[in-house]
Amino acid sequence: MRAFDLPGRSPVIAENGMAATSHPLATATAISILKEGGNAVDAAVAAAATLCVVEPHMTGIGGDCFVILAEPDGAIHGLNGSGRAPAGADAAWYRDNGHTKMPQSGAHSVTVPGAVDAWSRLLAKHGTLGFDRLFADAISYAEGGFAVHGRVATDWAKAVDALGADEGGRAHCLISGKSPAHGSRFRFPALGGTLKAIAKGGAKAFYEGEVAAEIVATVQSRGGFMSEADLAAVEAEWVTPISTSYGGHDVLEIPPSGQGITALILLRLMAKLETGKLEPGSAMRRHLEIEAGRLAYSVRDHLVSDPATMTRTPDELLSDRFIDALAAQVSRDKRNPSITIPDMPRASTIYLTVVDKDHRAVSFINSVYASFGAKLVTLKSGVALQNRGGCFTIEEGHPNELRGGKRPMHTIIPAMALKDGKPAVSFGVMGGDYQPMGHAHVFSNLVDYGMDPQEALDHPRLFWGEDGVLEAEQGISDDVRATLSDMGHEVRAASAPHGGGQMISIDRESGFLIGASDPRKDGCALGW
Structure with missing residues (x-):
């Protein structure tokens, strides 16, 4: 038992369902889904979507996702929702062009985003609700705005210079060249529009069509190797923990x-x-x-x-x-x-966990790796792209050497x-x-x-x-x-x-x- 005359707080104890996330708005999203009758999988995906809006430096639909799901009877499922290096990427190119290590930002650090596909496959197999319902809070916060909390504001301020160097970063993640202040309202209308498209058209609306084409154009215009075929080929993998x-x-x-x-x-x-x-x-x-x-x-x-x-x-x-x-x-x-x-x-990450009334437990993590990932944000769709390629090595012969179509060693x-x-x-x-x-x-x-x-x-x-x-x-x-x-x-x-x-x-x-x-x-x- 803690000392009640010192700073701190007690654990939360309940029995009908519980959620714990890194942001109160996301926790509230998860609880609302559980109270409506959704299960822990539904609630986790909904909370993750909200976090992509209210903690944009930590996570996003341009990032990756990993999940462990324990069913009430003890059945265990693991999901590796990490994206791969573009098929055209190769460590030899980096060595030949004067790099001594993998770039940690920019187009050459971007790997294919795996999160949205992972969410889709997780829901299809174990959820009860669709993106249209689960994205409702995230879309509302993106369009109407949300209050910037203290830790978010502190971290966001550290990324101003890098965001300011990118056209999409300036347009969507800064206000007159500055990060939002603690307690201020911030909106992500472009990201809200992209979430609406995914809510209506499913993961395909992200990995094919206009959004995918813009992601590829953004990366290729800066010398990166990603193609629309790379995005269309994304497939989260069910694994045994x-x-x-x-x-x-x-x-x-x-x-x-x-x-x-x-x-x-x-x-x-x-x-x-x-x-x-x-x-x-x-x-x-x-x-x-x-x-x-x-x-x-x-x-x-x-x-x-x-x-x-x-x-x-x-x-x-x-x-x-x-x-x-x-x-x-x-x-x-x-x-x-x-x-x-x-x-x-x-690096920067969000982690959340949800347990429902049946004791179905979801351990869920989503990330763009560094703060605002690669510091590249698509101008129309507002997608911050991850820099997970920075986890590769270009050391010849190393098990984690960059190769096209390969997953990097992953931290989340x-x-x-x-x-x-x-x-x-x-x-x-x-x-x-x-x-x-x-x-x-x-x-x-x-x-x-x-x-x-x-x-x-x-x-x-x-x-x-x-x-x-x-x-x-x-x-x-x-x-x-x-x-x-x-x-x-x-x-x-x-x-x-x-x-x-x-x-x-x-x-x-x-x-x-x-x-x-x-x-x-x-x-x-x-x-x-």
């Missing part, structure tokens, strides 16, 4: 091309190192989690890619032999300088935990590369330390920056920072919070749903 056991639960992640395998490797290492037996805020827990994380991320960036080009299977990467070899590199006394991690770009990952074969915890932590560390740390808070979902999300976080220096949030004490420094870690104050997350746990004994939303974002959990 991968898992590991931790704290009496089976923790599920989407398999590669996503980085969910990284979270599972990290949880296996934490179990091996017995981090859950340490004090929750101790320097030793932080040290071991960070060292395990550095190993897990190193594995990711050497081996994880589109599964067609991986040289190791998920089973091999989660095997006792491999985990033991990784754990042997961890010293309990000091930082291991021989562990190397790659560049760690920061939903998670689900089962107890006795039934959905028990639907959760995710946003924040680009931070996500695997977030999954492991937050889930450990829940099952190792008995924190409720809100406490588990609130707990202070530690992660390394782009230069490898550990960035400590304000809640991490000076004593812990000093001890970590003595162990050989460089530590500084975090310049921004690490990620953000949502969680809903299902109490089978009482029938109640217990929800939480991360204070690092504007969102909330609601139920009834």
